[in-house]
Amino acid sequence: MSISLKTPAEIEKMRVAGRLAAEVLDYIAPFVVPGVTTGELDRLCHEFMEDVQGCIPAPLNYAPPGYKPYPKATCISVNHQVCHGVPGDRQLKNGDVLNIDITTIKDGYHGDTSRMFQVGDASIQAKRLCEVTFECLWLGIAQVKPGGHLGDIGQAIQAHAENAGYSVVREFCGHGIGAQFHEDPQVVHYGKAGTGIQLRPNMIFTIEPMINAGKAAIRELADGWTIVTKDHSLSAQWEHTVLVTESGFEVLTLSAGARLPPEWIEGLGRS
Template identity: 70%
Template sequence: MSITLHTAEDIEKMRIAGRLGSEVLDYITPFVKAGVTTGELDRLCHDYMVNVQGTIPATLNYTPPGHVPYPASICTSVNHQVCHGVPGTRVLKNGDIINIDITVIKDGYHGDNSRMFIIGDASVLAKRLCNITYECMWLGIQQVKPDATLGDIGHAIQKHAEGAGFSIVEEYCGHGIGRRFHEEPQVVHYGRPGTGVRLKPGMIFTIEPMINAGRRHVKPPLSSDGWTVVTKDHSLSAQWEHTILVTDSGYEVLTLSAGSPQPPAFIRA
């Protein structure tokens, strides 16, 4: 397993790509409301990326082994959809929750992040799931420092999610990122402290827990589009994502911008 240790030049390029990826989510936020289709959100983001930022939508026509080309510039996963939801004619309605996942390419480098959005008055369960998932992501981020392990990250996420009565999706995980969209290491969101790859300065990877309100099990991608993953028991699912750099003393979140949600209070303290 070869894990890239990024140079100072790489890191500066990744800072730019990460900020731009986050700014797409800033841009789309006021449009995410009841009555809009996921396809319209995709069109708006595509136009902003290509014509305003001058970035390339990394997901558009992305074709990993065993998959059909991904047909859109963003992923929109609604309610029981776990990840890789394909935008289309679905109309968002009051009470929905939606994850919007954005990856841009700028000067050959990838900036990958996602946020949850709550449409109108969602249920107490939906709001709690979104909040706990956000806390899980940040608890994972908080573990990042030289000589920590990937198991430390996964354990922190798993402990908080399961302590809240939720479950961790195990089939999909975070990943190394840089000039390539997906590379080593795989960053699973469960595990035991002190196990797995030891972190070194210069590593860059995503932390993106997918957490279900019900059981952890998911169905294979829908045959209708070849991509959308859903919970097996039809329970709600939530996800948040940041791209993280391991620094000499800890971590740096690369996917931050003016509109990024504040970290939880326990992180800011």
Template identity: 70%
Template sequence: MQTHSMASISIKTEEDIRGMRVACKLAAEVLDFIEPYIKPGVTTGELDRLCHEYMVNVQGTIPAPLNYCPPGYTPFPKAICTSVNDVVCHGIPGDKVLKNGDAINIDITVIKDGYHGDTSRMFFAGEPTIMAKRLSDITFECMWLGISKVRPGAHLGDIGYVIQQHAEKAGYSVVREFCGHGIGKVFHEEPQVLHYGRPGTLEELAPGMIFTIEPMINAGRREIREMGDGWTIKTKDRSLSAQWEHTILVTETGYEVLTVSPGMPPPPAFIQKTSDQPITAA
């Protein structure tokens, strides 16, 4: 049994939770806004421009990725991440033109009144291939299975375990190098939320923790490679990759999904049947 110090994981105050509800809802609304523009012929750079303008001019939010610069990185040059087909994460928007059947993850993080809201969804330009649609669906189920494990007294390992089981049972693999993360006034903080693992291990969850669950699932092998831009991560074997992400609050009795919006896809039926938790923010 691994034990980790709880000291580094911040427990959010009521004020923090209110601020996070607002920021997370706004992040989800950017995905609602951009969906109609995702079609064959559009460039990822145009999607970035539209989202950037919407965040700044309509929402009054700050795009967190723009010039984000962790130690050892060059500043990220755009407002959103656009990860197409075999790109696992951190795709930089640019001249790439979407073709019919392309799968794209759009990852949005906005800052509102100092709080970060972080969420991503899979979209398709035109008609998806059967393979890409299945990978996206299984990854979506993986995320929700992970979310369904969130409650006080559960462990982070419980989340990773159900995600890994579901992905591998479908014949897919889980990317290990990137994970979910605590979030609040800071973009990335403790804990790290691994998408693989063993039940009963790692940190115990407590009310007031806020973190993302964002599995990256590959159709082929789990190995990845970094591109020369220092950001874009691709599957090493060039297989498709998919990712879905929500930001989650641990409540007294379970969880609350904070990144909710009118256009967000509803949870899978098997979650709706078993959950007594509110999916939508109060």
């Protein structure tokens, strides 16, 4: 496994790309209303990235080994869709919850982030799943520091999700990121503290827990991309891109509209 440590110049480019990705989510939030299609949301994000930000949407035509090219600029996963939902004609309705996943390319470097959105009045159960998943994200981020291990992140996320009665998707994980969309290391969202790769300053990776209200089992739809829960239970995901600093971490995908972390989580004062 070859993990690249980013240079100061690369880190600065990653800060820009990360902020721009977050600002796409700020922009699209008012459009997430009953009746809008996921395809329309994708079109708006795509135009904003290209025409306003001067970015390239990384998912468009992305084709890892074994996959056909991804056809859209964003991933939009609704209700029981876990990840990689392909935007299309689906109209959002009151009570839906959805994840919008944005990855920008700016000056050759990637910024990757996602948020959950609620359409109108979501159920108490859906709101709780979204909230616990958000807490899982920040509990994982709080473990990031030089000398720590990837297992610290996974253990914190898994423990919180399972204590709430939820399950962690294991087939998909966070990843290193930089000039490439997906780099080493893989950042799994379960595990044992003190195990796995040791964290070093200037590593950059995503943390993006996918938490299911039911069982962890998933399946792929016929489009070759969209992943859903096998038991049709709701799924939620939040994502940030994180830099390991000399003293802790820096979240690179923050913006004016990004939600602040839960105040009760310890260890988030580092920068």
